[in-house]
Amino acid sequence: MYIYNLLYNRYGDLGWWPAETPFEVAVGAILTQNTSWNNVELSIQNLKKKIDLNPEELLRLDIDELKLLIKPSGFYNQKAERLKIFSKFVSVEYSGDIKYLDRFKTSDARNILLSLKGIGKETADSILLYACEHPIFVIDKYTMRMFNRVGVGWPEKYDIFQKNIMKLLPHDLNIYRHYHALIVENSKNYCRSKPICEGCPIAKICKKTILNK
Ligand code: SF4
Numbered sequence: 001m002y003i004y005n006l007l008y009n010r011y012g013d014l015g016w017w018p019a020e021t022p023f024e025v026a027v028g029a030i031l032t033q034n035t036s037w038n039n040v041e042l043s044i045q046n047l048k049k050k051i052d053l054n055p056e057e058l059l060r061l062d063i064d065e066l067k068l069l070i071k072p073s074g075f076y077n078q079k080a081e082r083l084k085i086f087s088k089f090v091s092v093e094y095s096g097d098i099k100y101l102d103r104f105k106t107s108d109a110r111n112i113l114l115s116l117k118g119i120g121k122e123t124a125d126s127i128l129l130y131a132c133e134h135p136i137f138v139i140d141k142y143t144m145r146m147f148n149r150v151g152v153g154w155p156e157k158y159d160i161f162q163k164n165i166m167k168l169l170p171h172d173l174n175i176y177r178h179y180h181a182l183i184v185e186n187s188k189n190y191c192r193s194k195p196i197c198e199g200c201p202i203a204k205i206c207k208k209t210i211l212n213k
Helices: 002-011 022-031 037-050 055-060 063-069 076-094 098-103 106-114 121-131 141-150 158-168 173-189
Strands: none
Touching (some): 002 173, 055 076, 063 076, 121 173
16 A cells, blocks of 8 residues: 555545546546547547437447547457447446446456457456446556566566455555556556656655666
8 A cells, every 4th residue: 555645645535536427437448558648538528419328329329430439449350340339238238337237246247348349358357447436456557567567576477466456455446446456547657668766656665666776
């Protein structure tokens, strides 16, 4: 919790995930694969100008038009197909209510999402944590990079990182939600591919800080 506290003291509650509905969270989680959040925001704005962003309306949207609307997020052919598959699943299985996943155990809900084409671990966990109420830690490249620079020395494998981080933290939905957002924010500001360690809120405990070299 020490790193969490240092980050939280600097950035506070970042209000992540920014979305009006749980379904919008899931759409954002699919669109953000391999692209920046700014690009996702543009796509979501385009979608919301055209439709009410819910599974039924997304399903009714012509696929070519959908591709055009989400083009800012890149890989729009794949992502349009993934959005259609996901929308159909939520619409048919859960009457359009993604929160139905809260009725399952976290591991079962996760397996359900992972069985859908184009939903990987990071996307599934983002949906479970932010669209639903499942306490599960989201791992991404920022998390692995920052923790390894700090000095944990864990192999950069999704499941290992997730298990190790969750062992160190209270099993708490809000802490997991805040922590992921804090890591992303700190990675954008300081712990970039070329880190800017001066001013980083965790520099004093980070083993890799250039300030210590
Ligand atoms: S001190 Fe430097 S290397 Fe360590 S977390 Fe901060 S930016 Fe990254």
